[in-house]
Structure formats: C-alpha cells, structure tokens
Amino acid sequence: MTGTTPVLKRNLIVMGVSGSGKTTVGERLAAHFGAPFIEGDKLHPPENVAKMSAGTPLNDDDRLPWLKAIATRLAEADDAPSGVVAACSSLKRSYRAILTSGVARRTSFVFLDGSHALLAERMKTRKGHFMPASLLESQLATLERPGDDEDVIRIDLDGDIDAELEAALATIAREDAAN
Incomplete structure (x- = not known):
C-alpha cells in the first residue's frame, strides 16, 4: 500500500455479525482510501445499547x-x-435496502463471513464492547446472507486481518478497473 492514496469511488459498508471485525476492517479501509469512517455502533440510540x-x-x-x-x-x-x-451489521436484506435508500453514490457491502467457532472466540476475547457474546446466536439467526444480486464483496474470515483486508482491496481495485 504505497504511492498515492487511491480515491474511493463508492461507499463501503463493512457488514457481518458481531465479532466479525467490522470496525477493524472498516477503519483500515477508510485509512487506506483517506475516506471518512462511520462507526455504526456509535449511532445506536441509548435504549438499543442498554437492551443489548x-x-x-x-x-x-x-x-x-x-x-x-x-x-x-x-x-x-x-x-x-x-x-x-x-461499519454496520446489515444483517437483513431489508436493512441493506434502508441503508442505501436515498444514497446516490454506489454502495457496496463488504461481508465478513466467518465460522461460528471463530466468531465466538473473537467475541469472548474482546473488551469494552456493549454486545455480549451471548447475542451471537441471535445475530446468526437474523443474518440473511447477501445474494448474488446484491453489490457485495464476500470475505472469508480466517483470523488473519491483513489477509482479509488485502482480499477486500484486491476485489475493489479489480471492480473499479473494470468500470
């Protein structure tokens, strides 16, 4: 990642269940492109945070x-x-439609898709987050995996954040070069 900072031609919403690494990947993508980062968790109303x-x-x-x-x-x-x-879980297709309604710029979802075991381990070891590990099951039950007809970049989680980031960047660069 050297040279001039590439321009992000589209919006990216890093999605996945809790513990998938949305904030980490989102912050690093934003830094790579010199783009603003929106931490979706910070926009939850206090009632939602209390409930979770x-x-x-x-x-x-x-x-x-x-x-x-x-x-x-x-x-x-x-x-x-x-x-x-x-960064936003974007668990259902209807949620993804709400997120992109009224947005003129192309918006792609970066779906961080990991095994139950990896996600559970990540949730157990993270500190200072309001979402308890006990809610992983409900998140997985709610998740509607993005379909082939959605603008999605699917990243298989394997625990190597650098490899996950490089995979996302390679797909974005390939798609942008084709357009």
Missing part, C-alpha cells in the same frame, strides 16, 4: 432509527469527492 448490554436481542423496530441514522450519514456524503466507509 442486558443480553436482549434487538428487533426490527429497535433497529429502524439506527439504520436510518446511518443512511442519513451516507446520503450526506453523496457530494463529497470520496466515498465513505461505514
């Missing part, structure tokens, strides 16, 4: 204001010279 902290899964009604807040931030960046990178 207590081990209660969110429902669609809980998530709606949060998804709309992220969508608003994405739409506000439409006129910026560069796209933005956001």
Whole structure:
C-alpha cells in the first residue's frame, strides 16, 4: 500500500455479525482510501445499547432509527469527492435496502463471513464492547446472507486481518478497473 492514496469511488459498508471485525476492517479501509469512517455502533440510540448490554436481542423496530441514522450519514456524503466507509451489521436484506435508500453514490457491502467457532472466540476475547457474546446466536439467526444480486464483496474470515483486508482491496481495485 504505497504511492498515492487511491480515491474511493463508492461507499463501503463493512457488514457481518458481531465479532466479525467490522470496525477493524472498516477503519483500515477508510485509512487506506483517506475516506471518512462511520462507526455504526456509535449511532445506536441509548435504549438499543442498554437492551443489548442486558443480553436482549434487538428487533426490527429497535433497529429502524439506527439504520436510518446511518443512511442519513451516507446520503450526506453523496457530494463529497470520496466515498465513505461505514461499519454496520446489515444483517437483513431489508436493512441493506434502508441503508442505501436515498444514497446516490454506489454502495457496496463488504461481508465478513466467518465460522461460528471463530466468531465466538473473537467475541469472548474482546473488551469494552456493549454486545455480549451471548447475542451471537441471535445475530446468526437474523443474518440473511447477501445474494448474488446484491453489490457485495464476500470475505472469508480466517483470523488473519491483513489477509482479509488485502482480499477486500484486491476485489475493489479489480471492480473499479473494470468500470
């Protein structure tokens, strides 16, 4: 990753269940492109954080204001010279539609897809996050894997964050060169 900073021509939403590494990958993608980063977890209403902290899964009604807040931030960046990178679980197809509604710039989802064992281990070892490991099962049950008809870059998690990041960047570069 040397030379001039490449321009991010699209928005990227790094998605996946809790523990998949959305924030880490999102921050690193944003840094690579010199693009703004939106941490979706920081846009949760306090009621959502309290609910999750207590081990209660969110429902669609809980998530709606949060998804709309992220969508608003994405739409506000439409006129910026560069796209933005956001971290958001984006578990359902309907959530992904909300996130991209009203956004003019192409928006691709970077789906961090890992095994149950890897995700559970990551959740057990992370510190300072409001989402307890006990909610992994509900996240996996809610997850609707992106379909072939969605603008998605699928990254298989294997625990090597550098390899995961390089795979995402290679796909973005290949797609951008083709367009």
